[in-house]
Amino acid sequence: MPLPQTEIPGRLQTQLAERGIRMTGPRRAILSVIETATRHLDASQILRKARTVDASVDRSTVYRTLDLLKRQGLIDELDLMHLNGEGHYYERKLGRDHIHMACLRCGKITEFVSRTFESLKKQLERDCHFHILVARLEVGGYCSACRR
Amino acid sequence: MPLPQTEIPGRLQTQLAERGIRMTGPRRAILSVIETATRHLDASQILRKARTVDASVDRSTVYRTLDLLKRQGLIDELDLMHLNGEGHYYERKLGRDHIHMACLRCGKITEFVSRTFESLKKQLERDCHFHILVARLEVGGYCSACRR
DNA sequence: CGCTTTTTGCGACTCAGTCGCAAGAAGAAG
DNA sequence: CTTCTTCTTGCGACTGAGTCGCAAAAAGCG
Numbered sequence: 001m002p003l004p005q006t007e008i009p010g011r012l013q014t015q016l017a018e019r020g021i022r023m024t025g026p027r028r029a030i031l032s033v034i035e036t037a038t039r040h041l042d043a044s045q046i047l048r049k050a051r052t053v054d055a056s057v058d059r060s061t062v063y064r065t066l067d068l069l070k071r072q073g074l075i076d077e078l079d080l081m082h083l084n085g086e087g088h089y090y091e092r093k094l095g096r097d098h099i100h101m102a103c104l105r106c107g108k109i110t111e112f113v114s115r116t117f118e119s120l121k122k123q124l125e126r127d128c129h130f131h132i133l134v135a136r137l138e139v140g141g142y143c144s145a146c147r148r
Numbered sequence: 149m150p151l152p153q154t155e156i157p158g159r160l161q162t163q164l165a166e167r168g169i170r171m172t173g174p175r176r177a178i179l180s181v182i183e184t185a186t187r188h189l190d191a192s193q194i195l196r197k198a199r200t201v202d203a204s205v206d207r208s209t210v211y212r213t214l215d216l217l218k219r220q221g222l223i224d225e226l227d228l229m230h231l232n233g234e235g236h237y238y239e240r241k242l243g244r245d246h247i248h249m250a251c252l253r254c255g256k257i258t259e260f261v262s263r264t265f266e267s268l269k270k271q272l273e274r275d276c277h278f279h280i281l282v283a284r285l286e287v288g289g290y291c292s293a294c295r296r
Numbered sequence: 297c298g299c300t301t302t303t304t305g306c307g308a309c310t311c312a313g314t315c316g317c318a319a320g321a322a323g324a325a326g
Numbered sequence: 327c328t329t330c331t332t333c334t335t336g337c338g339a340c341t342g343a344g345t346c347g348c349a350a351a352a353a354g355c356g
Contacts, residue, residue: 022303022352022353022354023353024302024303024304024352024353025304025352026303026304027303043344044342056304056305057305058304058305058306059343059344060304060305060344060345061303061304061305063343063344063345064303085313085342086234086342086343087343088343101272101276101278104281110278112272112275112276114268114271114272116268117268120264120265120268121287123262124247124262124287128258128260128291129291129292129295130249130251130258130287130289130290130291130292131289131295132287132288132289133288133290134229134288135285136284136285136286136287137283137284137285138283138284139269139272139280139282139283139284140281140282141278141280141281142279142281143276143277143278144276147278147279170322170323170333170334171322172321172322172333172334172335173321173335174335174336190312191312192311192312204335204336205335205336206335206336206337207312208313208335208336208337209334209335209336211312211314212314233312234311234312234343234344235311235312235313236312297356299354299355299356300354301352301354301355302352302353303350303351303353304349304352305349305350305351306347306348306349306350307347308346308347309345309346309347310343310344311342311343311344311345312341312342313340313343314339314340314341315338315339315341316337316338317337317338318335318336318337319334319337320333320334320335321332321333321335322331322332323330323332323333324329324330324331324332325329325330325331326327326329
């Protein structure tokens with residue numbers, strides 16, 4: 001399941017610049033990794049890939065940059081039902097939220113955009129007087145190929 | 149926000165017995181902690197409370213018992229938007245799934261049962277041919293008291 | 297260029313969770 | 327109630343994710 005690649009590469013960098021955030025070599029490397037990812041990456045995979053661009057990038061810089069992007073609301077943090085250990089996965093936040101379905105047998109991640117999900121969030125905001133900043137719906141089970 | 153306490157205490161123990169799972173002192177202690185919890189507990193809090201019942205309970209026994217209960221579908225594992233560190237919280241699984249809303253300012257957790265959530269899950273199963281075993285919807289934002 | 301502020305790499309650290317193992321307890325069968 | 331097998335436990339060592347304080351380095355403004 002490829003990630004939606006509807007935005008121009010380099011866009012993350014522009015978005016940070018617009019917010020007056022300083023641009024550096026390590027940041028550029030990390031941002032480009034996130035922007036060109038074709039699957040969900042965790043922090044150590046981002047580190048490894050970023051190092052192919054700038055070999056001096058440090059683990060803590062990756063974590064600090066991920067925190068920055070989270071605070072800026074530019075990426076989402078996922079668990080993907082802890083299919084592989086306890087870590088987190090990251091993906092660019094683009095327009096509409098989507099649901100992540102993780103197959104507990106084959107590990108495939110399926111993404112799904114749903115109008116019902118959008119109205120559910122609206123209902124929550126209305127009925128609970130809650131101002132939503134992030135909403136994460138993750139589902140675990142068996143995908144069409146794995147359910148017998 | 150109290151958890152729904154609609155089941156008889158001791159029920160978890162019965163459910164494990166019905167499945168032919170061996171009952172032991174440490175397990176009884178851990179189960180009773182989970183059953184009588186009035187808020188969401190993480191593994192180390194469960195350990196501390198279980199030790200007031202049976203002082204010899206070990207950390208790894210808590211993790212092993214939580215794994216067992218997860219595999220049996222008797223508890224749900226939550227992140228609560230990582231309000232306090234990276235750990236997980238646990239709660240009994242009772243009938244209907246509910247949504248967890250975490251206030252990022254005051255830390256309050258609000259639970260919400262929604263018919264829309266139920267139809268969203270049905271829609272997912274139908275449209276994606278996916279067999280859902282667990283569904284976790286967590287929301288982060290500001291609660292009614294904290295949104296200024 | 298020079299100065300202030302932010303970011304970085306480093307190394308040490310914390311904390312959640314895991315694992316192998318030998319000893320101990322559960323429970324079925326006699 | 328004893329025996330036997332199987333499962334569970336405590337322990338201790340370990341892994342891996344993520345954090346932190348610090349001094350050095352880079353950003354970007356005038």
